[in-house]
Amino acid sequence: MISRNYRSLISKNSIKRYYLSVASDYFPNEPLKPEIISETYPGPINESKLSELAKSFDHRAAYFVADYYKSIGNYIADVDGNKLLDTYCQISSIPLGYNNPELLKACSSKEMQVALANRPALACFPSNDYESILKDGILAAAPRGLDKVWTALSGSDANETAYKAAFMYKAAKKRGNSKFTKEELESVMDNKSPGAPAASILSFDKGFHGRLFGSLSTTRSKPIHKLDIPQFPWPRAPFPSLKYPLEQYSIENQKEEERCLELTEALIKEWPDSIAAIIVEPIQAEGGDNHASPYFYQGLRKLTKAYEILLIVDEVQTGVGASGKFWCHEHLFDPNDPPDIVTFSKKFQAAGFYYKLPELQPDQPFRQFNTWCGDPSKAIIAKTIYNEIIKKNLLHSTKKTGDYIFNNLETLFNGKFFQIVKNLRGKNRGTLIAFDFNTAKERDGFLLECRKNGVNIGGCGDTAVRLRPSLVFEKRHADILLNIVEESLSKLY
Amino acid sequence: MSISSQYYPDEPSAPTVNTTVIPGPVSQKAIADLGKVFDSRTVYFVADYEKSLGNYISDVDGNVYLDLYAQIASIALGYNNPALIKAAQSPEMIRALVERPALGNFPGKDFESLLSKILKVAPPGQDKVWSGLSGADANELAFKAAFMYYQQKKRGYSTEFTPEEEYSCMQNQSPGSPQLAVLSFERAFHGRLFATASVTRSKPIHKIDLPSFNWPKAEYPSYKYPLSKYEKENKQEDDRCLAIVENLIKTWEFPVAALIIEPVQSEGGDNHGSSYFFQGLRDITLQNDVVMIVDEVQTGVGATGKLWAHEHFNLSPAPDLVTFSKKFQSAGYWFHDDKFIPNKTYRQFNTWCGDPARMIIAGAIAEEIVKHDLVEHTAKVGDYIYNGLAKLADKYPKDIQNLRGKATFIAFDLESQNDRDNFLYQLKLNGVNCGGCAENSVRLRPTLTFENKHADIFLAAVDNVLSAKRQ
Ligand SMILES: Cc1ncc(COP(=O)(O)O)c(C=O)c1O
Numbered sequence: 016m017i018s019r020n021y022r023s024l025i026s027k028n029s030i031k032r033y034y035l036s037v038a039s040d041y042f043p044n045e046p047l048k049p050e051i052i053s054e055t056y057p058g059p060i061n062e063s064k065l066s067e068l069a070k071s072f073d074h075r076a077a078y079f080v081a082d083y084y085k086s087i088g089n090y091i092a093d094v095d096g097n098k099l100l101d102t103y104c105q106i107s108s109i110p111l112g113y114n115n116p117e118l119l120k121a122c123s124s125k126e127m128q129v130a131l132a133n134r135p136a137l138a139c140f141p142s143n144d145y146e147s148i149l150k151d152g153i154l155a156a157a158p159r160g161l162d163k164v165w166t167a168l169s170g171s172d173a174n175e176t177a178y179k180a181a182f183m184y185k186a187a188k189k190r191g192n193s194k195f196t197k198e199e200l201e202s203v204m205d206n207k208s209p210g211a212p213a214a215s216i217l218s219f220d221k222g223f224h225g226r227l228f229g230s231l232s233t234t235r236s237k238p239i240h241k242l243d244i245p246q247f248p249w250p251r252a253p254f255p256s257l258k259y260p261l262e263q264y265s266i267e268n269q270k271e272e273e274r275c276l277e278l279t280e281a282l283i284k285e286w287p288d289s290i291a292a293i294i295v296e297p298i299q300a301e302g303g304d305n306h307a308s309p310y311f312y313q314g315l316r317k318l319t320k321a322y323e324i325l326l327i328v329d330e331v332q333t334g335v336g337a338s339g340k341f342w343c344h345e346h347l348f349d350p351n352d353p354p355d356i357v358t359f360s361k362k363f364q365a366a367g368f369y370y371k372l373p374e375l376q377p378d379q380p381f382r383q384f385n386t387w388c389g390d391p392s393k394a395i396i397a398k399t400i401y402n403e404i405i406k407k408n409l410l411h412s413t414k415k416t417g418d419y420i421f422n423n424l425e426t427l428f429n430g431k432f433f434q435i436v437k438n439l440r441g442k443n444r445g446t447l448i449a450f451d452f453n454t455a456k457e458r459d460g461f462l463l464e465c466r467k468n469g470v471n472i473g474g475c476g477d478t479a480v481r482l483r484p485s486l487v488f489e490k491r492h493a494d495i496l497l498n499i500v501e502e503s504l505s506k507l508y
Numbered sequence: 509m510s511i512s513s514q515y516y517p518d519e520p521s522a523p524t525v526n527t528t529v530i531p532g533p534v535s536q537k538a539i540a541d542l543g544k545v546f547d548s549r550t551v552y553f554v555a556d557y558e559k560s561l562g563n564y565i566s567d568v569d570g571n572v573y574l575d576l577y578a579q580i581a582s583i584a585l586g587y588n589n590p591a592l593i594k595a596a597q598s599p600e601m602i603r604a605l606v607e608r609p610a611l612g613n614f615p616g617k618d619f620e621s622l623l624s625k626i627l628k629v630a631p632p633g634q635d636k637v638w639s640g641l642s643g644a645d646a647n648e649l650a651f652k653a654a655f656m657y658y659q660q661k662k663r664g665y666s667t668e669f670t671p672e673e674e675y676s677c678m679q680n681q682s683p684g685s686p687q688l689a690v691l692s693f694e695r696a697f698h699g700r701l702f703a704t705a706s707v708t709r710s711k712p713i714h715k716i717d718l719p720s721f722n723w724p725k726a727e728y729p730s731y732k733y734p735l736s737k738y739e740k741e742n743k744q745e746d747d748r749c750l751a752i753v754e755n756l757i758k759t760w761e762f763p764v765a766a767l768i769i770e771p772v773q774s775e776g777g778d779n780h781g782s783s784y785f786f787q788g789l790r791d792i793t794l795q796n797d798v799v800m801i802v803d804e805v806q807t808g809v810g811a812t813g814k815l816w817a818h819e820h821f822n823l824s825p826a827p828d829l830v831t832f833s834k835k836f837q838s839a840g841y842w843f844h845d846d847k848f849i850p851n852k853t854y855r856q857f858n859t860w861c862g863d864p865a866r867m868i869i870a871g872a873i874a875e876e877i878v879k880h881d882l883v884e885h886t887a888k889v890g891d892y893i894y895n896g897l898a899k900l901a902d903k904y905p906k907d908i909q910n911l912r913g914k915a916t917f918i919a920f921d922l923e924s925q926n927d928r929d930n931f932l933y934q935l936k937l938n939g940v941n942c943g944g945c946a947e948n949s950v951r952l953r954p955t956l957t958f959e960n961k962h963a964d965i966f967l968a969a970v971d972n973v974l975s976a977k978r979q
């Protein structure tokens with residue numbers, strides 16, 4: 016069992032607010048604290064469930080077998096009846112907490128049943144309500160300036176369809192008004208240029224964009240994702256490696272960003288006529304929660320404009336509110352000069368990409384195409400998510416909770432753990448907060464200790480811990496988290 | 509009582525077409541509106557799924573069509589099937605939707621029973637599954653499994669990666685990211701992401717302007733029909749194509765790790781291969797250590813008169829990987845050899861690793877198919893349609909050429925693309941929604957609850973359109 020000295024961290028004010036919170040509105044029965052009831056952790060039922068699963072499914076990455084019927088709000092239940100405060104949220108993909116009543120309503124609706132039982136080939140036989148589902152949901156949430164969307168099925172799929180749009184756009188521009196040549200039409204059937212050109216997507220060191228063949232070619236975070244898989248020989252630029260605390264290293268960090276921009280420009284010149292797009296995350300998430308400043312991103316925007324390259328911002332992990340703005344890149348870009356394409360998935364449940372230029376829709380139909388072209392049932396969920404975020408002002412509350420967590424972690428880490436935990440980052444980025452340990456082993460030990468104490472936290476990169484709570488994670492949840500972080504560190508160190 | 513009347517007591521008894529053009533005016537306006545935010549140039553008409561029922565699809569103009577295209581071959585049981593609606597209302601479903609899990613990390617407690625329902629209809633010889641989200645996704649996941657398997661076999665399943673491999677793969681270079689190929693066939697269709705577009709060989713429009721892997725392309729047999737008359741010629745054709753495959757595997761500039769093939773090439777024109785040809789491929793892949801992937805995305809789930817079309821070939825041993833999507837609603841690949849599970853975690857992985865909501869639907873579809881013997885049913889209805897079309901082919905030999913197919917998975921050719929497109933349009937005006945494939949083929953892809961009574965309507969419409977064309 017865990018001790019309960021988190022009380023000391025709860026101010027009077029927060030006790031009062033507690034009853035007014037969105038989370039208690041949604042989840043009157045949300046547990047007040049984690050409950051670890053199994054004698055050992057992970058518990059015995061978990062172990063037996065996993066071995067059953069092993070017969071037909073690769074279960075080795077499973078942390079535990081969850082009981083989604085009993086999960087509620089910010090708490091995930093496992094099959095042994097343990098309830099953990101969840102700051103990982105299905106790898107950053109649960110926006111409104113478990114068992115959210117509004118989502119339950121949407122998913123019990125007639126609209127949803129029809130969408131599930133009759134999955135359309137959307138681009139051939141769209142349903143009469145698809146336009147309004149998009150307009151009131153995915154499109155209402157569109158980043159400023161990007162008013163069109165193409166829907167897909169996952170983060171990798173979203174990025175790859177965006178790459179396809181970029182490649183076709185680039186080739187069409189070069190071709191001008193003329194038609195495909197006979198040579199192009201013939202060579203492409205042998206996978207040879209000019210029909211299948213040696214075009215490329217530039218990505219950044221430590222970037223993560225997915226695991227299919229095009230997206231994997233741009234993923235640069237870890238060998239384990241890439242080993243043994245053939246990939247495209249595409250260029251890779253360095254991503255800034257900032258020093259923390261930022262205030263202390265502003266000169267060094269700007270130099271670092273300049274260095275990376277210069278090397279990116281050099282690469283562009285080295286690969287003339289090849290690069291159709293640059294893809295970048297607003298925060299490199301899987302690669303270790305690496306941040307760069309607006310200076311870097313706006314520098315990239317300038318470069319891509321100068322060299323007529325499209326800029327794709329991958330918001331698969333950072334999008335949909337966790338940064339305190341709906342899209343994280345809104346912290347980084349000049350609102351009048353947004354990226355060309357923004358991709359999304361995870362927390363939005365629906366996936367796809369936003370764009371502005373009409374020419375990013377290929378000149379002929381059936382070029383950007385597949386059987387399903389998205390999934391209306393997920394678009395309905397996305398609509399509900401968007402509406403709840405706006406209605407409940409969750410961007411604002413996420414920003415506040417994030418600031419609160421950040422400030423408290425800063426105090427904690429500057430104290431007796433300053434040699435154990437470093438590089439606290441994510442200030443002013445809502446709850447997208449991370450910090451490093453010295454080694455992967457120390458980090459993993461910390462994560463396990465936190466789980467034993469009742470908080471589910473995820474890692475990223477080699478040595479980082481990342482927070483990815485839902486948008487209904489509030490101060491009182493933060494207090495429990497902070498307390499268990501402190502407790503776990505105290506126990507380990 | 510027939511299965512469709514059990515499921516759909518209120519199913520229309522005939523199509524209704526109220527508009528003189530298709531898409532009708534309401535559809536046209538909806539297409540234009542949608543077009544402002546979503547590419548809608550490929551839209552045939554805007555459907556009203558709440559009003560669609562059984563084998564009939566409704567559009568927003570109030571037209572009701574008998575549907576032989578079924579969302580590009582992806583509706584198994586018909587619209588608003590009560591068993592699927594029930595599944596959609598179930599607590600499991602609502603759970604799966606509201607709490608979509610990252611399955612690889614946090615599978616839910618009912619996940620195993622979900623899987624076991626799906627596994628009940630696995631093809632012969634397969635007892636494991638890895639899930640994806642679409643046909644292209646399923647195939648690319650299968651390629652990844654094949655590449656990892658191939659390299660692990662070479663390296664030793666448990667042998668650690670070398671530092672050089674780890675370093676070079678981050679540069680997208682060998683040896684860590686090796687040059688390995690997937691062999692596919694002319695006219696094949698396997699999807700439109702980068703690796704799948706590389707093995708798709710049906711039409712330039714799917715591939716052009718995309719960077720592509722330098723992978724080999726063999727020939728898929730082109731038979732003479734009727735098959736019974738040209739046995740000798742067709743076997744020669746099989747042998748010729750097998751020799752090409754073997755030669756490509758032996759001579760390609762880098763190793764061929766896998767071969768992917770459709771039991772019937774669907775998008776590419778409903779081209780059929782014989783059991784002899786497929787067993788020949790199985791033998792060659794075994795002899796040359798090439799992973800054999802059978803793409804059942806379009807052929808799977810009953811329409812050919814077997815649950816999985818490659819069952820017609822009685823392959824021995826079973827193929828290594830079999831991919832599925834479309835009519836099953838859930839996607840992924842079947843396999844049986846444990847060695848296709850990579851030696852380390854997070855190699856075959858992504859956020860969601862499938863979608864339990866779609867798996868629940870797949871489980872319900874599987875259950876209904878077995879319970880009502882829908883595969884057997886489809887085989888019979890298919891014979892009925894085939895015989896009807898054969899008669900019409902005698903009457904209109906120019907417009908129904910090369911009639912071919914198994915069960916309801918039937919196709920025929922018209923004289924030209926223009927003829928075919930007109931034919932399909934006229935069919936719509938006659939209340940039948942039907943699809944084309946390749947340049948001048950028509951393919952039938954009705955649901956598994958399509959019956960003789962529906963076939964009669966379809967055959968009458970074909971007769972009607974072709975006789976009008978003659979005049
Ligand atoms: C930034 C980013 N892009 C793309 C992806 C890939 O998404 P998926 O796993 O849904 O394919 C991820 C997944 O972690 C991601 O974090």
Ligand SMILES: Cc1ncc(COP(=O)(O)O)c(C=O)c1O
Binds near residue numbers: 644697
């Ligand atoms: C045989 C085959 N494989 C793969 C695919 C690709 O499936 P999806 O469109 O779901 O990506 C198709 C789609 O038509 C297909 O027919």
